[in-house]
Amino acid sequence: MVNAQKEKNIEEIIINLEKSALDKWYKNDPSGYIDLCADDVVYFDPYIEKRIDTRDKLTEYYEPFKKGVFQGKIEYEFINPKVQWSDNMAVLTFNLRSGTSDNLSRWNCTEVYRLEEGGKWKIIQSHWSLTTPELK
């Protein structure tokens, strides 16, 4: 019972952290993710030749996104999130749809969180990829 309660709490905490960062992201504000990342975070997305290592490098990479990639209010659907966890690490996986039917983005996402001293969960690994990309 205690364990089921704990599980529910960790799941809720992690999912809420992710959604808060996403809400900011779609308002052209990467600070939600930057603040949520640990110093040693590692990162993949479909637009980089090799893994980005460290929060400093990721902050640099995200800088252009502040200029307004997204126009207007972007709706997103956070699909089928799952959290697998141990005492001080947790993996969140989900699918995501965002944008409009004319311009739909579909994502696979894996976030690994670590519980830091002080009791805050921070992302140490982030992997974003396109769901079934149409290849040339």
Next chain:
Amino acid sequence: MVNAQKEKNIEEIIINLEKSALDKWYKNDPSGYIDLCADDVVYFDPYIEKRIDTRDKLTEYYEPFKKGVFQGKIEYEFINPKVQWSDNMAVLTFNLRSGTSDNLSRWNCTEVYRLEEGGKWKIIQSHWSLTTPELK
């Protein structure tokens, strides 16, 4: 010193497990990965519409790969592996190149391992995506 030693050991263990599974994979044998996965593994790759959950479902999905996807000896380059870990979870990330210059595959990969009772590390999350896919 003890900690540095422990870190090195965990890194080595995890990387060796992954390479052993990869060696089999490129011989059309998914059993290395199947055996390395925990029952509750979750999985993403670029060819599926949504996350695959559980080892049973992944086993089914991998079944056709036994028939010989790869011809001849496939060379691969395991690039820049990094292991981040806590007591009973570890995240391995790396880039991978495989195949020949005519038919080169480039991958981003994240594997999350969990230390199971009995002392074996098992994959609980696997995310494979194409490095900078050329989109239509």
